[in-house]
Structure formats: structure tokens, C-alpha cells
Amino acid sequence: MKKTLLLSLMALATLSYADKPAVQKTQHTCTKPGAPLQIVYNAPHVAADETVEVEFGFQSSQKSALAELTITVDSGLDVVDGIVGRSTARIEDGKSVVPYRLKVRSSADGLYYIKIVASLGKMGTRAFAIPVYIGKATPKLKRGKTTESSEGRLSIQQAVETIVR
Amino acid sequence: MNYKTLAGTSTLLIALLNGCGGGGGSADTSAEVTISGTITYDRIMPQSDRIGLDYSNIIVKNARNITVQAVDSGGSTIATATTDENGKYSMAVPTNTPVTIRALAMSAQKQGTPSWLVRVVDNTDSGALYAITGSLVSTGASDSVRDLHAPSGWDGSSYSSSRIAAPFAILDTVRESMDKVLGANPQTVFPDLTVNWSVNNVSASGDLEQGQIVTTHYNGQDSIYVLGDADSDTDEYDSYVIAHEWGHYYEDKLGQSNxxxxxxxxxxxxxxxxxxxxxxxxxxxxxxxxxxxxxxxxxxxxxxxxxxxxxxxxxxxxxxxxxxxxxxxxxxxxxxxxxxxxxxxxxxxxxxxxxxxxxxxxxxxxxxxxxxxxxxxxxxxxxxxxxxxxxxxxxxxxxxxxxxxxxxxxSAEEPYFSMNVGESINVCVTTTYGTYNKLGNHKYIRFTSPGSGTYKAVATKTSGPASDPDIYLYTSAPTVLQTGFESSNIDTEVAQFSIGSGEYLLDISEYNGVDACFDITLSVI
Incomplete structure (x- = not known):
């Protein structure tokens, strides 16, 4: 099934009349300072080996600005067309002048990310991650060894230990 | 003797050394010895110009006021201690008993005042509490020292091994934040706080349990979420970011925030x-x-x-x-x-x-x-x-x-208006400075309820494009959100509520992000 996501990452809301979220019920979801940018994107859900075109752009409280971008993709996600690495996005009237397009593909089901670090210089920097859902899209989460304890479940790692008798 | 190794590889060596000491046989648990030590972690400092982390400047810091446990071979906790301001702990344990020393990314003081409970957990692993562990070694017949250190996992070019220093760095910044408040009131009672950090926490919106936390934030309840996405955005060593989010917890839990x-x-x-x-x-x-x-x-x-x-x-x-x-x-x-x-x-x-x-x-x-x-x-x-x-x-x-x-x-953007029950006023919201939380997006109306009853507030558009007005009702003194009226009706919103006498506030906003003016009426029904 093809699923289109058009999300405002920072507003925590899908921009849809039919499914209007209760905006102020998210009050106190207080984020760290950063560049006055939010991302909008369209990343259709596709099957393995199918190429997906991901389109994204920015909105800003700044009427005019030039965002310096660093774009990377997760390993396992191949770039078919488009530019990764360093780029720029011009903001006019609070929006990207031209949407950014990347065609990507993966041979393996999974949840992958396109990562973007966008800088407005002294106005700050902000990181974004666009999820790309391929096939069953099970996330590949990195987890540590766990054990049960009196304090509940522990994610436990070996320490560097020094013993003196 | 003094030896340093990763815990897992030291076990056999310790066992052999104990054998050399003439041990063996059943443990005499009637007598006790003391295990003491210091818990430390790596903190990666920022560059001198504050742009980026400086991996040539990793300092070892003491893990203050955290929980340390002695765990027997069956996994049971047989002794617990809390590190002091220097990261030092001490606990009495039975002699000649195999135990592991475990340090939790948790600071707890629940008896008396001041009091607190702060835990750093993995939100992508069912909220598992982070911990570091030593090796299973006999307590022996005399006092001993066991120091544990949580490394950063940085190998010179990337994080190639466990980043277990991170939760302890976060916890220490929380502790520093608490110290600032304790300096003003040493008897402060801090509500419980959970800090969710994971290497899986990325700057995407979606499922918190998959690490899609948008960005580092306080959730307005009892939790802070912290980014951990290497080569994109990690915040565990961005101590100002952690203290900033703890500030939100402080204003919300110990003060007041709207x-x-x-x-x-x-x-x-x-x-x-x-x-x-x-x-x-x-x-x-x-x-x-x-x-x-x-x-x-x-x-x-x-x-x-x-x-x-x-x-x-x-x-x-x-x-x-x-x-x-x-x-x-x-x-x-x-x-x-x-x-x-x-x-x-x-x-x-x-x-x-x-x-x-x-x-x-x-x-x-x-x-x-x-x-x-x-x-x-x-x-x-x-x-x-x-x-x-x-x-x-x-x-x-x-x-x-x-x-x-x-x-x-x-002054045209002064947000407050006043009205009486039975009156109507016109207010305008603007997106001149942006949307959602910018100046002009919300206008506030003060009114006094003369007595208990059911009231109706109606917002009706008088100018502007197709709009979706919303109305939120707040009590006054303290100013607390009671309910929101957020229908998707075009150009109008109706709020009906039962309240007692007193002062109240209405917050009028527009959902679609357009400039519009609304007549606001308030009546008793």
C-alpha cells in the first residue's frame, strides 16, 4: 500500500482537516532552541527494490534566508538520483524556493532515514530525519544487553573495571 | 594487586587469583567486608569556539549521587549504596561471596527532604534503565576497592562501541541543574523525572518507541527525550541543551508555565x-x-x-x-x-x-x-x-x-482583551511573524463569571480567508488550561462550558495559519 506522508516534523501534526490534532494538548512539549526551520516532505512507502522519490522543503519564520544543508542517507539506502552531501536551500517568503528531490532505493525491507543538518549561521542549526519506509519497514534498533533487576529492566553494558585488593 | 580490564574478561583471572589465596569451600556469610570505589564516566567537552565536540578533550568525571548495587551470582541485589559528591561509594558485603558491582543511571533520594528520583532509560527498549557492570568476583576475606568507569565508545573517528557514558553524562547535568535549585531551597521535593535517551533517537516525527522524538524536548508531563543520533544530532554532551530542557521541567513542576x-x-x-x-x-x-x-x-x-x-x-x-x-x-x-x-x-x-x-x-x-x-x-x-x-x-x-x-x-500586538458576559468584541490573529506559537497567533480575552452557570463563547469570522478558529478556556489564578474547543468547522467555533464564579481567560487562535478577524460573543445559556 502506498502511503503518503506530508508531515510537519515540528508541529507534531499531520496537515489534514479530517484528522485535526488537538494542538494545545501538546502544550509543554518544549523543544530545544535551533534554527527557525521546519521541514515538510513527501516520502511514499514503497516495496524493496522499488525506487521512491522523496521530496522535501523548508518553512521558516525568516522571510528570506539561505540554509546550508548537509544531506546523508542511512547505509542500505542507495541514492538513485539527486545530490547528497553539501547543498543549499534558499528561503523566500518563508518557504523553500525549490523543493529538494532525492530518488532512493533499497533491496531490503526496513526503516531508513535521510538525514539533513540545516544551518542558518548565527540563527542556529537544526537536524532533521526523513523516514523512508521500505516493505515491512521494521526499524533496525540498536539495543544493549538487558537483564531484569530489582529496579526493573536494565540495559546493561560492561564497565572498565579496576579492582584493588 | 591492581589490574584494569573490561569486566567480562577479568572474571577468569580473578577466580584463579582467589584460588591462589587458598579460598574455596563455602562462603562464611556471617562476616562482612567492605567494597568501596569510585564510579566515573567520560564527558566529551565542546570545542573552545563552542562549535562541535572536541574528542581530544575527553575528561573523566565522577558519577555523583547515583545508585550502586552489589549483585550476587543469582542476580539478587545484596547491598546498595549511593555515590557521594566525588563519585565514591562504600558498602558492606558478606565475605568470600561472588558479587558483581553495578552502577545504575539513576539518582534516588526518596526519604525526607530534599527528595528526588531521576532515571535515564532507553525509550526504544521498553524503558530499560541504563547501567554499567563489573565482573563476578569473590568479595574475599578483606576489604577491597572496585572502580567502574563508563567509556564514551569513541575510537578516534566514530562511536564504534557502547556509548554508555552518555546516560551518566546526562544524569550529571540533571544533578547540576538540581543543585542550582537546592542552593535556593535545600528542602526541595523534586517530582520524579525520566530522561529518555537512545542511540536510536533521531530528529524525525513518529513513534517515540522507535526513537522518532523530533528533537530533544520536555514532554510536559514527567519526561525529557534526548537525541542520540551520531553524525546527525547527539545531545548527551550538550549540557546546555539538557539543562534547558530540565528548566522546562522545573518551571512546569515547581513553578508555573503556560x-x-x-x-x-x-x-x-x-x-x-x-x-x-x-x-x-x-x-x-x-x-x-x-x-x-x-x-x-x-x-x-x-x-x-x-x-x-x-x-x-x-x-x-x-x-x-x-x-x-x-x-x-x-x-x-x-x-x-x-x-x-x-x-x-x-x-x-x-x-x-x-x-x-x-x-x-x-x-x-x-x-x-x-x-x-x-x-x-x-x-x-x-x-x-x-x-x-x-x-x-x-x-x-x-x-x-x-x-x-x-x-x-x-503595541497593536498586545495580546490581552477584556469583555463582559453578554458582550461581543472583535479580535484579529495574524501570521505576520510566523505560525502556531508566534506573536499575533493567539489573542487572550479576560472575563469574569458572575456566578456558576453554563456559558457559550462563539467565534465568528468577520474578515479573512477560509479559517478554522479555536477557543481554549483557562482558569485564572492559577492560570490552567481547562478545555479546548477545536472543531474543524469553517469560520466558526462554539465553546460551551460550565464554570463557577471568578476570573477566566479565553485563548483565541486560528488553526490553518491564516490572518483573520473574529467576532467573539460570550453569553449565559
Whole structure:
């Protein structure tokens, strides 16, 4: 099934009349300072080996600005067309002048990310991650060894230990 | 003897050495010995210019006030201790008993006052509490020392092994934040706090359990979420970011906040509730560090980022709607030794804490710079002139009431209106400065309910494109959200509510992000 996501990452809301979220019920979801940018994107859900075109752009409280971008993709996600690495996005009237397009593909089901670090210089920097859902899209989460304890479940790692008798 | 190794590889060696000592046989658990030691972690410092982390400057820090356990071979905790201010612990354990020393990313003091419980957990692993462990070694027949260290996992070019120092670094910054409050009130009772950090926490929106946390944030309940996405954005060593989010917890749990959250920047013209909350938290992070240079690192090898100063940053859009202005005001009120001619105050954190935990908790207005300054002047009347000088430096006219009456700049955007039951007024919202949480997106209407009853407030568009007005009802003194009326009806919203007598506030906003004006009517039904 093809699923289109058009999300405002920072507003925590899908921009849809039919499914209007209760905006102020998210009050106190207080984020760290950063560049006055939010991302909008369209990343259709596709099957393995199918190429997906991901389109994204920015909105800003700044009427005019030039965002310096660093774009990377997760390993396992191949770039078919488009530019990764360093780029720029011009903001006019609070929006990207031209949407950014990347065609990507993966041979393996999974949840992958396109990562973007966008800088407005002294106005700050902000990181974004666009999820790309391929096939069953099970996330590949990195987890540590766990054990049960009196304090509940522990994610436990070996320490560097020094013993003196 | 003294040897250092990863715990897992030391077990066999220890067992052999114990054998050499003539051990063996059953343990004599009637006698006890003491195991003591120090728990430490790696903290990666920022570059001297505050842009990026400096992996050539990793310092070993003591893990203060955390829980340490001695665990027997069956996995049972047989002794518990808490590290002191130097990361040192000590506990009595049975002799000749195999035990593991385990340090939890948890600081707990639940008896008496002060009290707190802070846990750093993995939100992508069912909330598992982070811990480091040593090896299973006999306690022997005499006292011994076991030190545990949590490494950063950095190998010179990437994080190639466990990043277990991270939760301990976060916990220590939380502890430093708590210390700032304990300095003002040593008997503070801190509500429980969970900090969710994971290497899977990325800057995407979606499922928190998959690490899609948007960005580092306080969730307005009892949790902080922290990014851990290497080569994109990690915040575990961005101690100002952690202290900033803890500041949100502080204002929410120990003071009062009406922030609606959302994107923000020091140059934005913001809703006054957001400007105040974010400005305070920026300043709070600087107070915790006794250094006004806020920084946040990110990017490939965490080598990028940005910084700003709470002390001498050139004001950008200063005013009563600016988090930059609010932050600099707070820091100037707090700090000492400033070179700024207008900064004559050095009131310390007491000037923050006494207002937040005092009159601000029950203010009749929305929490913003207006009630804060009003109450600060009440508490420090001898400094009213100096406070006004500070305000002037940020292009803010003197503040003399909790509603900020009499603004001299952008006075058309003064957010408060008043109306009586049975009347109608017209209010306009604007997106001139952005959407959702920016100046002009929300207008506030004060009204008095003469008695208990059911009331109806109606917003009807009078000008502008297709709109979706929303109405939120707040009690006053304390100012707390009661209910929101957020239908998707075009150009109108109806709010019906039963309330008692007293003062109330309505927050009028527009969901679609358009400029529009609305007639607001309020009646008894």
C-alpha cells in the first residue's frame, strides 16, 4: 500500500482537516532552541527494490534566508538520483524556493532515514530525519544487553573495571 | 594487586587469583567486608569556539549521587549504596561471596527532604534503565576497592562501541541543574523525572518507541527525550541543551508555565508564553554552568553546531515577545560582575526561585515576562529602577502589571482583551511573524463569571480567508488550561462550558495559519 506522508516534523501534526490534532494538548512539549526551520516532505512507502522519490522543503519564520544543508542517507539506502552531501536551500517568503528531490532505493525491507543538518549561521542549526519506509519497514534498533533487576529492566553494558585488593 | 580490564574478561583471572589465596569451600556469610570505589564516566567537552565536540578533550568525571548495587551470582541485589559528591561509594558485603558491582543511571533520594528520583532509560527498549557492570568476583576475606568507569565508545573517528557514558553524562547535568535549585531551597521535593535517551533517537516525527522524538524536548508531563543520533544530532554532551530542557521541567513542576511549545529561536517574535518559557530555560542553562555561552553540537562527527550568548549577544528583534530578550534579562538579573552599564543587578537564583515558586504559581495572567517582572518588583522594590533600566536595554517599556499594559513597541500586538458576559468584541490573529506559537497567533480575552452557570463563547469570522478558529478556556489564578474547543468547522467555533464564579481567560487562535478577524460573543445559556 502506498502511503503518503506530508508531515510537519515540528508541529507534531499531520496537515489534514479530517484528522485535526488537538494542538494545545501538546502544550509543554518544549523543544530545544535551533534554527527557525521546519521541514515538510513527501516520502511514499514503497516495496524493496522499488525506487521512491522523496521530496522535501523548508518553512521558516525568516522571510528570506539561505540554509546550508548537509544531506546523508542511512547505509542500505542507495541514492538513485539527486545530490547528497553539501547543498543549499534558499528561503523566500518563508518557504523553500525549490523543493529538494532525492530518488532512493533499497533491496531490503526496513526503516531508513535521510538525514539533513540545516544551518542558518548565527540563527542556529537544526537536524532533521526523513523516514523512508521500505516493505515491512521494521526499524533496525540498536539495543544493549538487558537483564531484569530489582529496579526493573536494565540495559546493561560492561564497565572498565579496576579492582584493588 | 591492581589490574584494569573490561569486566567480562577479568572474571577468569580473578577466580584463579582467589584460588591462589587458598579460598574455596563455602562462603562464611556471617562476616562482612567492605567494597568501596569510585564510579566515573567520560564527558566529551565542546570545542573552545563552542562549535562541535572536541574528542581530544575527553575528561573523566565522577558519577555523583547515583545508585550502586552489589549483585550476587543469582542476580539478587545484596547491598546498595549511593555515590557521594566525588563519585565514591562504600558498602558492606558478606565475605568470600561472588558479587558483581553495578552502577545504575539513576539518582534516588526518596526519604525526607530534599527528595528526588531521576532515571535515564532507553525509550526504544521498553524503558530499560541504563547501567554499567563489573565482573563476578569473590568479595574475599578483606576489604577491597572496585572502580567502574563508563567509556564514551569513541575510537578516534566514530562511536564504534557502547556509548554508555552518555546516560551518566546526562544524569550529571540533571544533578547540576538540581543543585542550582537546592542552593535556593535545600528542602526541595523534586517530582520524579525520566530522561529518555537512545542511540536510536533521531530528529524525525513518529513513534517515540522507535526513537522518532523530533528533537530533544520536555514532554510536559514527567519526561525529557534526548537525541542520540551520531553524525546527525547527539545531545548527551550538550549540557546546555539538557539543562534547558530540565528548566522546562522545573518551571512546569515547581513553578508555573503556560507555554504551548513549538519551534522557537532567539530572533523570533513569539507568543509571550513561549518567549518567556524558552528565554528562561536558555538563561537557566547558563546559570547552571555559570557561563553565558549556550552551545549545541551536531553534524558529522558532531563537528558542527551553534552557540549564542546570554550576556552580550547583539539583540535581534528585542522586545517583550522575544526569548532572546527574556533570556538576557534573566541572566542579567542573576549574574554579577557584568560590564554592561545597564546591568546593575546581581540578585542570584533566589530572584528566580522566589518568584517561580511564589506568586507566579497563582498569577491571574498567562505566565510571561509581564507577571514575572511585576512580582520581581514587588519582592525587590528597592531595585525597581534598575529592573526598568534592564527592560529598556531590551526595548521593553516599564512593566507595572501582570498583563503588560502599556506596551510602547508593537503595541497593536498586545495580546490581552477584556469583555463582559453578554458582550461581543472583535479580535484579529495574524501570521505576520510566523505560525502556531508566534506573536499575533493567539489573542487572550479576560472575563469574569458572575456566578456558576453554563456559558457559550462563539467565534465568528468577520474578515479573512477560509479559517478554522479555536477557543481554549483557562482558569485564572492559577492560570490552567481547562478545555479546548477545536472543531474543524469553517469560520466558526462554539465553546460551551460550565464554570463557577471568578476570573477566566479565553485563548483565541486560528488553526490553518491564516490572518483573520473574529467576532467573539460570550453569553449565559
Amino acid at each position: 507555554s504551548i511549545g513549538g519551534l522557537h529561536n532567539s530572533g523570533d517574535l513569539l507568543d509571550i508564553r513561549v518567549a518567556f518559557s524558552e528565554g528562561f530555560c536558555n538563561a537557566f542553562s547558563a546559570m547552571v554552568h555559570e557561563n553565558p555561552l549556550y552551545f549545541d553540537t551536531m553534524g558529522y562527527q558532531q563537528s558542527n553546531g551553534f552557540f549564542f550568548s546570554l550576556e552580550d549577544e547583539t539583540p535581534y528583534h528585542p522586545g517583550w515577545y522575544s526569548e532572546g530578550s527574556v533570556g538576557r534579562l534573566f541572566y542579567d538579573i542573576y549574574d554579577s560582575g557584568s560590564s554592561e552599564t545597564f546591568d546593575k543587578l546581581s540578585l542570584g537564583f533566589d530572584a528566580v526561585h522566589s518568584v517561580f515558586t511564589g506568586p507566579l504559581k497563582s498569577t491571574g495572567a498567562f505566565v510571561s515576562i509581564f507577571p514575572y517582572i511585576t512580582y520581581l518588583k514587588d519582592l525587590y522594590p528597592a531595585y525597581a529602577t534598575e529592573i526598568d533600566e534592564l527592560l529598556s536595554s531590551e526595548n521593553i517599556a516599564p512593566i507595572n502589571d501582570i498583563y503588560g499594559t502599556g506596551r510602547s513597541n508593537l
